[in-house]
Amino acid sequence: MTFSARHLLGIEPLHPVEITTILDLADKYVDLNRQPNKHGDALRGLTQINMFFENSTRTQASFELAGKRLGADVMNMAMQASSIKKGETLIDTALTLNAMHPDLLVVRHPHSGAVDLLAQKVNCAVLNAGDGKHEHPTQALLDALTIRRAKGRLHRLNIAICGDISHSRVARSNLILLGKMENRVRLVGPPTLMPSGIGEFGVEVYEDMAEGLKDVDVVMMLRLQRERMDGGFIPSEREYYHRYGLDAEKLAHAKPDAIVMHPGPMNRGVEIDGDIADDINRSVIQEQVEMGVAVRMAAMDLLARNLRAPKDEGVYV
Ligand code: NCD
Numbered sequence: 001m002t003f004s005a006r007h008l009l010g011i012e013p014l015h016p017v018e019i020t021t022i023l024d025l026a027d028k029y030v031d032l033n034r035q036p037n038k039h040g041d042a043l044r045g046l047t048q049i050n051m052f053f054e055n056s057t058r059t060q061a062s063f064e065l066a067g068k069r070l071g072a073d074v075m076n077m078a079m080q081a082s083s084i085k086k087g088e089t090l091i092d093t094a095l096t097l098n099a100m101h102p103d104l105l106v107v108r109h110p111h112s113g114a115v116d117l118l119a120q121k122v123n124c125a126v127l128n129a130g131d132g133k134h135e136h137p138t139q140a141l142l143d144a145l146t147i148r149r150a151k152g153r154l155h156r157l158n159i160a161i162c163g164d165i166s167h168s169r170v171a172r173s174n175l176i177l178l179g180k181m182e183n184r185v186r187l188v189g190p191p192t193l194m195p196s197g198i199g200e201f202g203v204e205v206y207e208d209m210a211e212g213l214k215d216v217d218v219v220m221m222l223r224l225q226r227e228r229m230d231g232g233f234i235p236s237e238r239e240y241y242h243r244y245g246l247d248a249e250k251l252a253h254a255k256p257d258a259i260v261m262h263p264g265p266m267n268r269g270v271e272i273d274g275d276i277a278d279d280i281n282r283s284v285i286q287e288q289v290e291m292g293v294a295v296r297m298a299a300m301d302l303l304a305r306n307l308r309a310p311k312d313e314g315v316y317v
Helices: 016-033 058-069 090-098 114-119 137-151 169-180 237-244 274-278 285-308
Strands: 047-052 073-077 104-109 125-131 158-162 184-188 204-206 218-221 259-261
Touching (some): 016 137, 047 090, 058 104, 090 104, 104 285, 137 169
Parallel strands (some): 047 073, 104 125, 158 184, 158 218, 218 259
């Protein structure tokens, strides 16, 4: 199995074998993370810088823990207080940091494509921690690992991604990954929250939750991304919850053993009923968080091996 990528900018460029390679290594890190001694040395001596230009709780915390558990020196840049506020461009900030010889740069940015641009300017490995509405590759990988462990496989599953699709990088990365692994993905939500022309991408699109959830194995809920909305996309939160909020009645249309997912942060009573989110027999939301640390350890480990490998040679794992 080969993993030859220099950066992790999105799911789009990954081959299914590379996806499987990351997930297999992540499984090993799940075991390590459950031990009292959680230390590995895959990143020993390396410097990891986290640059988050957008708010984050779980993604930033899990990248930080992942780096620390593998022995990297981890620095979190306080981007709110950085020179960006003084007018410095993203690229100048990146070049400044690049001169300090980081090995891994973890970047979240509100603009789609900003992380790709930055990756072209620096010498280290860049990991996309979410860029605008574009991609959030480690989220899709942690979701894939969660599904694979809960269902015992990651192919030929029926998966519904529900809610605010059009503003969601999580939906986009998941759609690409789950498609590559040969699952049937449905999108469910109001037409105002569907990207235009989505029907041409070979996915089934539903406006009605009862129809969209019928017999699915996985129900993936999304947050209403209000920070990316500039107008009235939904009538009211109450109305939205009534039609699209996941409650027991709507979930009853899915398979009896269907799992419920949410990338967080979740708005209880808006896109999901609190009791469903907390139901340990259905919800795998906490497992997603656990898998997040392991997947980020695996991704950074593989990228670090490529940093150390002679140029143009992927590593064999
Ligand atoms: C997601 C994101 O930032 O795109 N959150 C996350 O990384 N766990 C989804 C969201 O913000 O709703």
